[in-house]
Amino acid sequence: MFAPRPLSRPCRLLTTLALGLALSPAGAPARADIVIDTPRVLAANPLARTAAAYLTLTNTGPGDDRLTDLSSPAAGRVALHESRDAGGGVMTMRPLPDGLALPAGQSRSLAPGGLHIMLSDLRAPLSPGSTLTLTLTFQKAGAVTLTLPVQSRLDRPLGSSGLPPRKTAP
Ligand SMILES: [Cu+2]
Numbered sequence: 666m667f668a669p670r671p672l673s674r675p676c677r678l679l680t681t682l683a684l685g686l687a688l689s690p691a692g693a694p695a696r697a698d699i700v701i702d703t704p705r706v707l708a709a710n711p712l713a714r715t716a717a718a719y720l721t722l723t724n725t726g727p728g729d730d731r732l733t734d735l736s737s738p739a740a741g742r743v744a745l746h747e748s749r750d751a752g753g754g755v756m757t758m759r760p761l762p763d764g765l766a767l768p769a770g771q772s773r774s775l776a777p778g779g780l781h782i783m784l785s786d787l788r789a790p791l792s793p794g795s796t797l798t799l800t801l802t803f804q805k806a807g808a809v810t811l812t813l814p815v816q817s818r819l820d821r822p823l824g825s826s827g828l829p830p831r832k833t834a835p
Contacts, residue, residue: 698726699767699806704799704813706784707777708791716791717746718782718799718813721774724767726805732765734802741786743799748778758783767803793817 704720724730735743744760751757758781765773765780775781782799791797793815800810 698724698728698730699803699809700725701801701809701811704811706791706797706799706813706815707818708793708815709818711790711792713790714785714787716740716784716787716797716815717777718784718797719775719777720782720811720813721772722765722767723772724769727769728805729769730767730806731804732767732801733804734764735782735799736802737784737797737799739788739791739797740784741788742784744783744785745780746783747780764804791815 700723702721702723704718706716706718708716722732732745735745737743745765746758746760748756748758756778760783761780767773773780784797795815796812797815798810799813800808802808
């Protein structure tokens with residue numbers, strides 16, 4: 666016969682919270698309301714003055730929020746852009762001056778071919794393997810500063826997501 670194990674609920678809740686924090690991916694601080702996953706910068710080539718950053722934003726809070734501002738000490742200008750297929754094999758991109766709406770409970774992914782963070786007027790070439798500091802400002806969650814790994818566009822695995830390949834169990 667199994668007797669119910671005595672387990673105090675407050676203790677269990679604390680353990681869950683601690684685990685949640687410990688499991689946050691590196692470079693992705695778990696803010697109260699906005700969770701940032703897989704932040705990265707793709708350097709086009711060593712001489713380029715521009716680069717694009719990608720990440721996934723999840724609003725875990727009870728209310729809507731909005732990404733309103735971006736900045737980096739490594740770039741003269743940082744802006745939110747959206748790529749669009751203009752037809753005829755031509756891709757264009759446009760700035761989103763109103764930022765990015767983050768409805769409660771939803772995720773928005775910035776990924777190659779769509780939304781991206783455009784870094785212009787880079788103060789120095791970005792070399793793969795280095796890092797870049799980026800500050801995102803949210804209407805409600807405030808400012809979050811991240812350290813993003815710089816990846817080479819050429820090293821990118823096949824597929825459109827730009828995410829590193831998933832590790833499979835042996
Ligand atoms: Cu762009």
